[in-house]
Amino acid sequence: MGASAWDYYAPYQEDLGAALEELQHQVFLAGDYYWVRGGDWLPEEERRPRPSTLDELWADEWAQHSGTHSILDVFHVQREDEEPEICAVQPVTVEEARRYTGTERLTRAHVPAIQDLAGERGYGRCAVLHDDHGRPQEIYFWGWSGD
Incomplete structure (x- = not known):
């Protein structure tokens, strides 16, 4: 089948893992x-x-092999200083934000400029997006997964 791109927007909260x-x-x-x-x-x-719980989903060997081609295929948010892990989400760093967009305060308008940061299957990224006044507004999650 091949990998699929996925992306989602979630309301902002400080705890990226909880989001x-x-x-x-x-x-x-x-x-x-x-x-x-x-x-x-x-x-x-x-x-x-369809399974009735996430545990039931991931107990299925076929699902383990093929994935879900969605955000369900990642299992936690890493710290910015950690090496990228498969099946994890890595936040966009301040350095990456500056390099790709010229600013630290990303907005929805910057999404096209950062999307290529998640270019490998099995890896996800996330970025806090701000409103026009520089306040955190939402979290953008995106990546590639599935087989």
Whole structure:
């Protein structure tokens, strides 16, 4: 199938990890992810209903292998000073923000300039986006995942 790009906006909160968890909960409840066991390419008798919990989703070997092609495929937010980890979200650093946009205070208008920072499958990024007055307004999460 190949990897898929995904991106989401979440209301700002200081705890990026908590924001990630809330967003994942919303995506899971909405069913806004690829469920490998429900594909039309499967014979009807092999299809399975969507899992009722994230634990059930990740207990499925097919899901572990194929991923969900969504933000569900990342498991935590790293600190800015950590080396990028597969299946994690790394915040955009001040240096990256300045280099790609010329400012530390990113807004929605800067999103196209930073999107290439998440160019490898299995890695996610996030950035705090500000309003016109420089106040944190939302968090942009994006990446590539799935197989």
